[in-house]
Amino acid sequence: MSTNPQVETVSSGADKAKLAAAAALMVGGVVAFYLLGQKDLWLRVVALLALLAAAVAVFFTSESGRQLIAFGQDSVRETKKVVWPARKEAMQMTLYVFGFVVLMALFLWLTDKTLEWLLYSLILDMRP
Incomplete structure (x- = not known):
């Protein structure tokens, strides 16, 4: 008989707000790209990339982002163990x-x- 440990995920309100902000920034970048349709292409691309970079930065400050970074580090560590x-x-x-x-x-x-x-x-x- 095996017992499965219960996995508990705890998300704080601030963490949910960070994820919502990251999603909003990502959507905002796409919207800004199309709203700036009359401007030069380089300005549209810069606005899109800036808002996407901000979304990624906000995501990585959340608990989910930190878990993703830890997973990547563990993956690299395990890859180095491969013979x-x-x-x-x-x-x-x-x-x-x-x-x-x-x-x-x-x-x-x-x-x-x-x-x-x-x-x-x-x-x-x-x-x-």
Whole structure:
């Protein structure tokens, strides 16, 4: 019998406000891009990028943003622990995979042609 620990997520009002502000800034950037339609393109792009950068900055100050950063750091740490194969071993395994793919393609082609011959030539008496 295994017991599953209960996962509790606690979000404060300030954290929800930060997420709402980040969403509002992101939507505001898109809206500003289209409202500035009569202005130069560089101004529209700068406004969009500035508001999107502000949205990202506000998001990363929230608890969800900090958890995302921690997840990324943990992922990098785990990737550094991986024991990568040597070049020779990687080349051998790649050749094995390519060989298997070619064999499977040949098998599926032969199966398809055999079924086609059975259905059209023998059963339905239709010559292609």
